[in-house]
Amino acid sequence: MNEAAEITGLKMGEAIRARRKKLKLTLQSVADAAGISIGYVSLIERDKAIPTLTTLSNIAAALGVGIEFFVSRPKPHECVSYSAGRQQFLMGTSQVRYERLGASFAGHELSSFIMILEPGYTSEVVTHSGEEVVYILSGTLELTIDGRKMILGEGDSAHYDATRPHAWSNPSEQTIRLLWTGTIDIFEDRPKPV
Numbered sequence: 001m002n003e004a005a006e007i008t009g010l011k012m013g014e015a016i017r018a019r020r021k022k023l024k025l026t027l028q029s030v031a032d033a034a035g036i037s038i039g040y041v042s043l044i045e046r047d048k049a050i051p052t053l054t055t056l057s058n059i060a061a062a063l064g065v066g067i068e069f070f071v072s073r074p075k076p077h078e079c080v081s082y083s084a085g086r087q088q089f090l091m092g093t094s095q096v097r098y099e100r101l102g103a104s105f106a107g108h109e110l111s112s113f114i115m116i117l118e119p120g121y122t123s124e125v126v127t128h129s130g131e132e133v134v135y136i137l138s139g140t141l142e143l144t145i146d147g148r149k150m151i152l153g154e155g156d157s158a159h160y161d162a163t164r165p166h167a168w169s170n171p172s173e174q175t176i177r178l179l180w181t182g183t184i185d186i187f188e189d190r191p192k193p194v
Contacts, residue, residue, distance in 0.1 A: 012056075012070050013047035019063045020045075033062030040124065050095055050121070054128045054184060095121045101179075109183055117141070117176040122169040130183035132166075133159045139176030142169045 020030055027045075031038040035058055043049035044059070051059065053067070060067045086099045095118045102112040114137070125144070134143065135157040143150050144167045145160055152158060160166065162182065170176050 011047045013045045015070050016059060016063070017045040019065065019069070023063060025063070030059065030062045034058040036124070049124070052123050052126050053098075054126045055124060057184075102181075110181055111184060112179070112181040115176075115178050115180050117168070117170045117178070119170055119173050119175065121176075122171075123167045125165045125167040126162075127165050128162050128184055130162045131160065132162050132180065132182040132184075133157065134168075135179040137177040137179060139170065139174045139178075140172050141176050141178060142171055144168075 020027070027038045027041050031041045034041070034055065036055060040049060041059070044051050044055075056070060057067050060069060063069075086101075088097050088099050090097055097116040099114040099116075100112075101114060102110055117139070134141070134152070136152045136154050138154050140154075141152045143152055143158055144165075145158075146164050146166075150158070162184065
C-alpha cells in the first residue's frame, strides 16, 4: 500500500502530521520551508485551522509531496464542467468546499473554482505569485488586501496582484458562494517546460 493510500480517511491535519513524522521533520523545519509560523503549522496539524490552498501547497512542498497527497484531487479531462457531475472537495473541516471548474491541458494558465465558505471561516494572510479574481455569487465576503478591509456582496468582484498580502473571512451567518480564478497552479498539473 502506498503512503497516500495509508492516509486516506485521516483528517488533513492528521495526514500532514503523519507525513512530517515519517520524514522525521520538526514543526519548525516545516514552518520555515512553508513560510508560516510554527504555531500555525501546529494548529493545522490539530485541525484547529484550515490553510488556504496556497499555504497547503507550500506545506506539501515542504513535505516533498503534491497537494493531492492531502486532498482528493479532481481531474476534469474535458473542457466542459457540468454542474450535475462536478466533484466537490473539502479543506480540513467542512468550512471550505471547492468545486473545480477549470480543465488541465498543455499551456493552461488559469485555475478556477467555485468556493463555498461557511459562517465563521477566516483564512490566514497569504502572498504568492500571480493574480486572483474573486466574484461573489451569494453572501458577503470580507476581503483584506494590504491590511485594508473591504466588504463584497453578491455581484461584487475584486481583481488583485496576489503578491499583496490578502485574506478572506465570512463573519456573517450566511454561507458565501464565490467564483475564484487565479494564475497560481494549485495542483501543479501544468506541464513543466522542457
